[in-house]
Amino acid sequence: MTFRITDIRKQCETILNQIGISQYMQEPSSEIINAQFVQLANFHDGRIVVVDEDFTVIKDTFALTVGKTMIAPDVIDCFHGKERSSYDADNNYIQQAVPVKDPVNKRVIGVVVITASTQSIVDSLEILNQKATVLIVLILILCGTVAFFAAHQMVRPFGEMGKRIEVLSDGFIDEKMQMHNYKELEILTSSINKMIDRMKILNDTRQEFVSNVSHELKTPMTSIKVLADSLLMQEDAPVEMYKEFMTDIVDEIDRENKIIEDLLSLVKLDKNSNDLNIAAVDINEFLELTLKRLQPIAAKRNIELLLESFRPVRAEIDEVKLTLAVSNLVENAIKYNEDNGWVHVSLNADHKFFYITVSDSGIGIPKESQSFIFERFYRVDKSHSREIGGTGLGLAITRNAVLLHRGTIQVSSEENKGTTFTVRIPLNYVVS
Numbered sequence: 001m002t003f004r005i006t007d008i009r010k011q012c013e014t015i016l017n018q019i020g021i022s023q024y025m026q027e028p029s030s031e032i033i034n035a036q037f038v039q040l041a042n043f044h045d046g047r048i049v050v051v052d053e054d055f056t057v058i059k060d061t062f063a064l065t066v067g068k069t070m071i072a073p074d075v076i077d078c079f080h081g082k083e084r085s086s087y088d089a090d091n092n093y094i095q096q097a098v099p100v101k102d103p104v105n106k107r108v109i110g111v112v113v114i115t116a117s118t119q120s121i122v123d124s125l126e127i128l129n130q131k132a133t134v135l136i137v138l139i140l141i142l143c144g145t146v147a148f149f150a151a152h153q154m155v156r157p158f159g160e161m162g163k164r165i166e167v168l169s170d171g172f173i174d175e176k177m178q179m180h181n182y183k184e185l186e187i188l189t190s191s192i193n194k195m196i197d198r199m200k201i202l203n204d205t206r207q208e209f210v211s212n213v214s215h216e217l218k219t220p221m222t223s224i225k226v227l228a229d230s231l232l233m234q235e236d237a238p239v240e241m242y243k244e245f246m247t248d249i250v251d252e253i254d255r256e257n258k259i260i261e262d263l264l265s266l267v268k269l270d271k272n273s274n275d276l277n278i279a280a281v282d283i284n285e286f287l288e289l290t291l292k293r294l295q296p297i298a299a300k301r302n303i304e305l306l307l308e309s310f311r312p313v314r315a316e317i318d319e320v321k322l323t324l325a326v327s328n329l330v331e332n333a334i335k336y337n338e339d340n341g342w343v344h345v346s347l348n349a350d351h352k353f354f355y356i357t358v359s360d361s362g363i364g365i366p367k368e369s370q371s372f373i374f375e376r377f378y379r380v381d382k383s384h385s386r387e388i389g390g391t392g393l394g395l396a397i398t399r400n401a402v403l404l405h406r407g408t409i410q411v412s413s414e415e416n417k418g419t420t421f422t423v424r425i426p427l428n429y430v431v432s
């Protein structure tokens with residue numbers, strides 16, 4: 001309301017000057033001034049009252065109080081030189097008391113009390129409020145609609161992605177995801193595609209493994225069947241023949257058993273590292289014991305089996321699983337060796353790892369085969385290996401056991417000279 005009060009005050013100014021210089025306070029009959037009062041009162045939809053020094057009303061645009069005394073606090077204050085204005089919010093009007101001063105000695109010779117209705121402002125405010133409310137509601141509806149459609153638009157690709165993932169989980173992993181709606185989605189699809197690639201590799205490996213297993217398990221069975229059939233077909237087969245064939249059948253059964261045993265070890269090692277039974281072990285003692293067990297096999301072919309230890313080593317390992325790894329390496333070093341050859345096992349360590357090397361004076365591994373020897377069922381020379389009695393699973397078992405210990409395994413070999421496997425394992429087991 002302040003602007004309204006200032007407005008009225010300004011409009012009053014000229015009339016007050018005229019009252020001051022004219023004799024209006026003595027004789028309020030000036031038609032020009034009265035007309036101005038009426039005009040001002042009408043303009044503000046209000047009332048103007050003029051009070052003289054004796055607190056007598058000399059002019060009232062409503063003509064109700066002329067001649068009467070008006071001793072209102074605002075009027076008294078005005079005679080003391082203080083202008084007063086007040087706002088009555090209940091009845092919607094502003095009242096302002098303005099002093100009339102003598103132009104010569106600046107003494108207050110009267111007071112003009114202006115009452116202006118603020119109803120029109122209140123009405124306008126109400127209309128404005130209503131309009132603002134309607135506008136806000138409209139904006140809210142508009143924002144809501146835009147947000148709904150925008151959200152729908154943004155979420156749609158995720159729905160599409162969900163459907164494709166469902167198709168994936170049904171086993172159709174040949175198709176790659178292509179979504180370029182926005183950057184985040186591209187990153188997500190690229191991660192999913194990587195996962196699909198990995199799933200494909202796993203799936204292929206699994207299929208290959210199953211077909212290899214079936215094939216490997218079938219081979220001894222086929223031999224057993226052929227041997228048994230040929231015995232059955234021969235009437236009056238001599239006992240010697242029976243004995244010979246039966247020995248072959250027993251060999252084949254042993255072979256089948258060995259494959260199953262190796263497969264079971266491999267399956268156990270394929271599980272995650274939670275299945276490890278880690279304990280601090282004296283590695284020197286551990287190797288001595290492992291080699292002692294294998295000594296008779298080496299002795300059969302007069303192969304020298306030696307352990308060379310450079311320092312005492314204590315490390316956190318799963319003894320059973322690492323025994324499998326080392327035994328396989330030493331067994332291979334004996335198996336693929338010449339008679340009267342040698343197998344040297346060494347143990348060393350630094351502040352972080354311990355190193356076991358298994359070297360032999362054997363037949364060696366051709367360069368082109370070295371990267372495949374850790375694959376399941378891979379054998380350099382199938383017929384020779386069969387004769388020797390391999391399953392092709394030994395090095396896969398070794399590698400898995402080493403990896404479970406967060407270790408590494410490397411091979412260096414030269415044909416007809418020998419092979420060295422180097423295993424490196426952390427002294428302290430690191431939980432991932």
Ligand code: ADP
Pocket residue numbers: 328332333336360362363364365373374378379380381385389390391392393394395396419
């Ligand atoms: P296998 O049961 O046939 O021995 P492995 O997985 O232990 O299976 O080894 C895979 C192949 O790697 C073997 O068939 C053999 O050809 C080759 N190989 C492994 N160790 C040696 C070695 N010390 N010297 C020569 N060849 C080896």
